[in-house]
Amino acid sequence: MKIDSVDFFYLSLPEVRDIGDGSQDALLVRVVAGGQIGWGECEAAPLVTIASWNCPMSHSACKPVRASVLGQRLESVVDIRRINALVREQSFDLLQADHALSGIDIALWDLLGKKLGEPVWRLLGYKRAYPKTAYASQLFGDDPQKTLRAARRVARSGFLAAKFGWGPYGRGTAKQDADHVRAAREGLGQDTALLVDAGTVWGDNVAPAQARIKALESCRAVWLEEPFVSGALDAYHRLAGRCATVKLAGGEGCHNFHQARSMIDYAGLGYVQIDAGRIGGITTAKQVADYARVKGVRFVNHTFTTHLALSASLQPYAGLERDDLCEYPFEPSALAREFTTAKILPDANGQVRIPDKPGLGIEPDWPALKKYWVAVEIKVAGRTLFSSSRAPV
Amino acid sequence: MKIDSVDFFYLSLPEVRDIGDGSQDALLVRVVAGGQIGWGECEAAPLVTIASWNCPMSHSACKPVRASVLGQRLESVVDIRRINALVREQSFDLLQADHALSGIDIALWDLLGKKLGEPVWRLLGYKRAYPKTAYASQLFGDDPQKTLRAARRVARSGFLAAKFGWGPYGRGTAKQDADHVRAAREGLGQDTALLVDAGTVWGDNVAPAQARIKALESCRAVWLEEPFVSGALDAYHRLAGRCATVKLAGGEGCHNFHQARSMIDYAGLGYVQIDAGRIGGITTAKQVADYARVKGVRFVNHTFTTHLALSASLQPYAGLERDDLCEYPFEPSALAREFTTAKILPDANGQVRIPDKPGLGIEPDWPALKKYWVAVEIKVAGRTLFSSSRAPV
Numbered sequence: 001m002k003i004d005s006v007d008f009f010y011l012s013l014p015e016v017r018d019i020g021d022g023s024q025d026a027l028l029v030r031v032v033a034g035g036q037i038g039w040g041e042c043e044a045a046p047l048v049t050i051a052s053w054n055c056p057m058s059h060s061a062c063k064p065v066r067a068s069v070l071g072q073r074l075e076s077v078v079d080i081r082r083i084n085a086l087v088r089e090q091s092f093d094l095l096q097a098d099h100a101l102s103g104i105d106i107a108l109w110d111l112l113g114k115k116l117g118e119p120v121w122r123l124l125g126y127k128r129a130y131p132k133t134a135y136a137s138q139l140f141g142d143d144p145q146k147t148l149r150a151a152r153r154v155a156r157s158g159f160l161a162a163k164f165g166w167g168p169y170g171r172g173t174a175k176q177d178a179d180h181v182r183a184a185r186e187g188l189g190q191d192t193a194l195l196v197d198a199g200t201v202w203g204d205n206v207a208p209a210q211a212r213i214k215a216l217e218s219c220r221a222v223w224l225e226e227p228f229v230s231g232a233l234d235a236y237h238r239l240a241g242r243c244a245t246v247k248l249a250g251g252e253g254c255h256n257f258h259q260a261r262s263m264i265d266y267a268g269l270g271y272v273q274i275d276a277g278r279i280g281g282i283t284t285a286k287q288v289a290d291y292a293r294v295k296g297v298r299f300v301n302h303t304f305t306t307h308l309a310l311s312a313s314l315q316p317y318a319g320l321e322r323d324d325l326c327e328y329p330f331e332p333s334a335l336a337r338e339f340t341t342a343k344i345l346p347d348a349n350g351q352v353r354i355p356d357k358p359g360l361g362i363e364p365d366w367p368a369l370k371k372y373w374v375a376v377e378i379k380v381a382g383r384t385l386f387s388s389s390r391a392p393v
Numbered sequence: 394m395k396i397d398s399v400d401f402f403y404l405s406l407p408e409v410r411d412i413g414d415g416s417q418d419a420l421l422v423r424v425v426a427g428g429q430i431g432w433g434e435c436e437a438a439p440l441v442t443i444a445s446w447n448c449p450m451s452h453s454a455c456k457p458v459r460a461s462v463l464g465q466r467l468e469s470v471v472d473i474r475r476i477n478a479l480v481r482e483q484s485f486d487l488l489q490a491d492h493a494l495s496g497i498d499i500a501l502w503d504l505l506g507k508k509l510g511e512p513v514w515r516l517l518g519y520k521r522a523y524p525k526t527a528y529a530s531q532l533f534g535d536d537p538q539k540t541l542r543a544a545r546r547v548a549r550s551g552f553l554a555a556k557f558g559w560g561p562y563g564r565g566t567a568k569q570d571a572d573h574v575r576a577a578r579e580g581l582g583q584d585t586a587l588l589v590d591a592g593t594v595w596g597d598n599v600a601p602a603q604a605r606i607k608a609l610e611s612c613r614a615v616w617l618e619e620p621f622v623s624g625a626l627d628a629y630h631r632l633a634g635r636c637a638t639v640k641l642a643g644g645e646g647c648h649n650f651h652q653a654r655s656m657i658d659y660a661g662l663g664y665v666q667i668d669a670g671r672i673g674g675i676t677t678a679k680q681v682a683d684y685a686r687v688k689g690v691r692f693v694n695h696t697f698t699t700h701l702a703l704s705a706s707l708q709p710y711a712g713l714e715r716d717d718l719c720e721y722p723f724e725p726s727a728l729a730r731e732f733t734t735a736k737i738l739p740d741a742n743g744q745v746r747i748p749d750k751p752g753l754g755i756e757p758d759w760p761a762l763k764k765y766w767v768a769v770e771i772k773v774a775g776r777t778l779f780s781s782s783r784a785p786v
Contacts, residue, residue, distance in 0.1 A: 010773075016449065016450050016452070018450070018452075018456075019452065020452060020454065021452055022452045025451050044486075044488065045445070045451050045486070045489075046448075047771070047778075048448050048487060048488075051441045051444040051771075052438070055440040056405070056409065056418070056440065057409050058409065058415065059411075059415045059417055060411050060413050061413065061592070062438055092593065092646065093437075093646070095437065095438075095441075095489045095492050096441050096488045096489040098488065166453075199454070203478075204651065229485065229649075229651065230651075231651040231652055231655065233659075234654070234658065253486070255488060258622065258623075262624065262626055262659070265626070265627065266626075266655070266659060374773060375772070376773055377772040378440070378769075378771050378772075379768070379770040380440055381767050
C-alpha cells in the first residue's frame with residue numbers, strides 16, 4: 001500500500017492558561033493508506049507543526065515534511081524506518097520537522113499494526129509487554145499545603161509512585177523547595193515512590209540545583225528531573241557527581257536520536273525520558289530504548305497528555321522488564337480526558353498494561369473532540385497551502 | 394525605548410530548485426523601537442518561522458516568540474541578552490522558536506548599534522575588527538570537469554581559500570569523490586586553501602567518511618565539513634581520531650549554545666561553524682565564540698546567503714585575530730545578490746573587512762527586493778494571526 005493522505009487536526013481548550021500543563025491543546029495526525037487509518041499525536045505547537053507539513057521548499061535539505069511522506073510505500077517496519085530517515089534527510093534545516101515527523105511516525109506504526117493485526121510493541125520485536133508501574137504526574141501546588149493535599153489525593157488513588165513538578169519549584173529559596181518536597185513525601189506516605197521535576201528552571205546553573213539535593217535525598221526522591229535545559233551535558237554531569245542516592249532524569253526535549261544518545265553518554269543520567277511525540281516518533285524512541293539498555297541507563301516514557309500519546313509512549317520499551325516506571329497523566333485537561341473512549345487505567349497494584357489490540361489499541365473519540373477543534377487556514381502567495389475549514393466527522 | 398513592532402518579510406525566487414543552495418529564499422526581520430529600525434535575517438524556513446512568531450500559546454513553555462519580544466525595554470546589550478534568554482525560557486517546547494529568535498536578535502543588535510552610533514562588534518566588547526580571509530563557498534560540479542572549471546573561476550577571482558560542497562560528494566564511490574577533490578585542488582592551484590563540505594551525507598556512519606580522508610589529506614584540504622549530522626558527537630570524535638592533517642568542521646545546525654558547546658567539548662572539531670541566523674542570533678553566536686576561544690577550537694561563520702546575513706555572521710568573532718577564516722557566498726542567487734546595495738567585498742588580498750558603520754552597516758534594498766516578496770496569511774479559528782497582504786515599501 002501507499003500513503004494516500006495525512007491530515008492534521010488542531011484541538012484546544014477554549015482558554016489556554018499560562019501554566020505548565022501541556023494537555024491544554026493537541027495536534028492529532030491521521031494517516032490513510034490502503035484503506036487503513038492510523039492515528040498519531042505530535043507533542044508540539046500545533047500551528048507551527050502544521051506549517052512545517054506543507055510549507056514551500058527552501059532548498060534540498062529544507063523541504064516540507066510532506067515531500068518525504070505522501071505517496072511512500074508502506075508494507076513493513078522497514079518502510080517506516082525508511083520514511084523516518086527520509087524526513088530527517090530532506091528536512092534537516094527545517095527545525096519544526098522533527099516534531100511533525102513524530103506524530104506521523106506514530107500514526108504509521110498504528111496503521112501498520114492494524115494492517116498486520118499486531119500490537120505495535122510486537123512489530124518492534126518484543127515477545128511480550130511487561131506491565132509498568134504508573135507514576136501519577138502532576139504540578140506542584142502553589143504552596144506546600146496544596147502540595148500536601150495533592151499528594152494525599154494521589155496516595156488515595158492507589159498509585160505506587162508520584163511526580164510533582166513545575167509551579168513554584170526552583171523559583172523561590174532552597175528552603176521553600178524543601179518544604180514542598182517534604183509536603184509531597186508526607187502526603188504520599190512512606191511507601192510511595194516520589195519523583196521531582198524542576199522543569200529546566202536552573203538553565204545550566206549547577207549551584208542552585210545542588211542546594212536542593214540534600215532535601216531530595218532526605219525525602220528519598222527517586223529522581224530529580226530536568227534541573228537544566230536539555231543538552232546542558234556538562235551541568236548535568238557535574239550535578240550527577242554531587243548526588244548520593246537521587247538520580248538525574250532528563251531528555252524529554254530531545255528531538256532526534258543523537259541528542260538523546262549524548263544525554264546518555266555524557267550527562268550522567270540515571271533515567272532517560274523520551275517523548276515519542278517529539279523525538280521523531282516510535283521509530284526513534286525505540287532506537288533510544290535500545291541504546292539506553294546497552295548503556296545501563298533506564299528508559300522511561302515522557303507524556304503528559306492523552307491516552308493515545310500514552311500508548312505511543314509505552315510501545316518503545318514495552319518489552320524491557322527492568323524499565324518498569326511509566327509516566328501517567330494524573331490530572332490532564334478535559335480535552336485530554338475526552339480524547340479517547342478507551343483508557344489505559346492502572347490496576348489495583350498501580351500498574352498499567354500496554355494494549356494488546358492491533359496498532360496502538362486506542363482510537364480518538366471524534367464526537368467528543370468536535371467541540372475542541374480549531375480551524376486553520378494558511379495561504380502563501382495567494383494559494384491556500386493548508387485549510388481545515390470543515391470540522392472532521 | 395521599547396520594542397514597538399517586529400515584522401517578517403518572506404522573500405523568494407519565483408522557482409526554488411531542489412539543490413543545496415540556501416540562498417533561494419530569505420526571511421527578513423524588521424524591528425522598530427524608539428523610532429530606530431533594525432534588520433535581521435533568519436536562516437530558516439520562512440513560513441514555519443513566521444508561524445512561530447504568533448501562534449497561539451500551548452502552555453507556559455510553549456509560547457509564541459512575540460510573547461517575549463513585543464513591548465520589551467531595549468536600552469543596552471543587557472536587554473538584548475535578557476530578551477534572548479526570555480524567548481528560550483518561554484518557548485523552549487516550540488522547536489522553531491530558536492530560528493525565529495535568530496533573526497530578531499540580529500535585528501536588535503543592528504538597532505541598538507544604530508541608536509548608540511557603534512558597529513555591533515564594538516557593542517560586543519571588541520576594540521577592533523580584524524579582516525578575515527574570505528573563502529569562496531560553492532557547490533561541487535556535477536562531475537569533476539565542472540568542479541575543475543569552477544575551481545579555476547574561483548582562483549581567477551582572487552580568493553585565497555575556497556570550499557566545495559554538497560552536489561555529488563559522498564553519493565558515489567570514494568574514488569569518484571577523490572576525483573572531485575583532486576579536480577578542485579588542480580583548479581585552485583597549489584596556493585589556495587581548499588575546504589570540503591560533505592553536507593552530513595554519511596549520517597553517523599564513520600566508515601565511508603574515513604574512506605575519504607586519504608584523498609583529502611593528499612590534496613591538502615584544510616577541513617572536512619559536516620561528514621555527519623550535527624550532534625553525532627561520537628561519530629565526529631572517532632573520525633577525528635583517524636585524521637592526520639585534515640581537521641573536522643561542523644556546528645552549523647546548532648540552534649542553541651549547549652549544542653555548539655557539546656560539539657566543541659566532545660566532537661573533536663578543529664573548527665566550529667556557527668550560523669547566527671540559526672543559533673539564536675549574534676548573542677548566542679558570541680557566547681560560542683567566547684567558549685571556542687577558551688577551548689582552542691577555531692570559530693568560523695556559517696553563511697551562504699545575503700550580505701546582511703554575512704555582516705551578522707562576522708560580528709561575533711570580529712575581534713578574534715586568530716580566527717581568520719570567513720565563509721563567503723561566492724555564487725548566491727539573484728535574490729541574495731540584490732538583497733543589499735552595500736556589499737562586503739574581498740580586497741586584493743582576498744580579505745574582507747567587517748563594516749564599521751553603526752549597527753551591521755548593511756541595509757536591505759527594498760526597491761530591488763519588492764519583486765521577490767511573498768504574501769502570507771495565517772488564520773486560526775477564523776481570526777487572522779498573520780497577514781502580510783501589502784508589500785512593504
